[in-house]
Amino acid sequence: MREAMASAVVGDDVFGEDPTVNRLQEETASLLGMQAGLFIPSGTMGNQLAIKAHTQPGDEVILEAEAHIRYYEAAGAAFNSLTQLHPLAGDRGVISAEQVAGAIHGDDVHLPPTGLITLENTHNRAGGTIYPLEAIEQVAATARKHDIPMHLDGARLLNAVVATEVPARRWAELFESVSICFSKGLGAPVGSVLCGSTEFITKAHRYRKILGGGMRQAGIIAAGALFALQHHVDDLRLDHDRAQTLASALAGYSSVLLEPAEVHTNIVLFGIDPGFASAEEIEQRLEAAGVLAFAVSAHQVRLVTHRDLTEENMGRALDSFKKVWA
Numbered sequence: 001m002r003e004a005m006a007s008a009v010v011g012d013d014v015f016g017e018d019p020t021v022n023r024l025q026e027e028t029a030s031l032l033g034m035q036a037g038l039f040i041p042s043g044t045m046g047n048q049l050a051i052k053a054h055t056q057p058g059d060e061v062i063l064e065a066e067a068h069i070r071y072y073e074a075a076g077a078a079f080n081s082l083t084q085l086h087p088l089a090g091d092r093g094v095i096s097a098e099q100v101a102g103a104i105h106g107d108d109v110h111l112p113p114t115g116l117i118t119l120e121n122t123h124n125r126a127g128g129t130i131y132p133l134e135a136i137e138q139v140a141a142t143a144r145k146h147d148i149p150m151h152l153d154g155a156r157l158l159n160a161v162v163a164t165e166v167p168a169r170r171w172a173e174l175f176e177s178v179s180i181c182f183s184k185g186l187g188a189p190v191g192s193v194l195c196g197s198t199e200f201i202t203k204a205h206r207y208r209k210i211l212g213g214g215m216r217q218a219g220i221i222a223a224g225a226l227f228a229l230q231h232h233v234d235d236l237r238l239d240h241d242r243a244q245t246l247a248s249a250l251a252g253y254s255s256v257l258l259e260p261a262e263v264h265t266n267i268v269l270f271g272i273d274p275g276f277a278s279a280e281e282i283e284q285r286l287e288a289a290g291v292l293a294f295a296v297s298a299h300q301v302r303l304v305t306h307r308d309l310t311e312e313n314m315g316r317a318l319d320s321f322k323k324v325w326a
């Protein structure tokens, strides 16, 4: 990847003249079966541009309560787009078509018009869970009935693709826009691509410029993302297998609340019996034993497997569990 980046052919992407960026955009759009793509520095910018391009100030955005857009994007939907979020309580990241139908506002002057529905697949805070395709189809049918666009925060969509063998374009066809990240399990240092219709991407391109996201010789970083797309996707399977290995080991400790079957991809989210320790204490004990974990709430800890792990690292992780739960 570093060699591909070092030898990347570049141009000025603010003028649309960087061949490596153009290729990444085309290959990603083609993978998703969409008309056009836009290279952006982060998954957050992908979501924010999508909200901006799909909505009008004063609109409401329906999403699952634990969604990245609501939780980790610093109220960007309000800050950038003057929109209000309408969170729905999900079941491990999944909201139903009935919930969505009940949240859509009709033509009532008291209520904000529903401008957008966003879903997240796989779902980060729910623990890398895969949104069932049929559940998305039902939400999409509701959205179409009301003529409301759908955006997919597909930061980890390719994890769902590899785990289910449902092609990326099959998921993407249910949405008006999709963003995917190369900087997570796919292992590139930087970058995401937002895809949609040519008209939508033309709008998003303008907003990218306004937000200062137009980058000049961006081919150097796009080359890393392109390499990841071309060479790293299938490797996500190993991350998923290793997440299962960690989950099975953890499930053996009585103070750990975890069903290995609920681990769908590369994220292992587990609860801790509060009588044993807090999530923060577990995070600290794991770190002292050589494993970096993340306390996502007072009683939940997250582990993520990734392509830089070795078998030796995996063995060390399992040993560290024994120390922490001794």
Ligand SMILES: Cc1ncc(COP(=O)(O)O)c(C=O)c1O
Residues within 6 Å of the ligand: 041, 042, 043, 044, 045, 068, 069, 120, 122, 123, 124, 153, 155, 156, 181, 183, 192
């Ligand atoms: C589901 C999801 N969407 C979007 C993002 C944002 O990506 P970035 O960190 O590149 O802004 C993340 C980051 O973890 C994520 O998990």
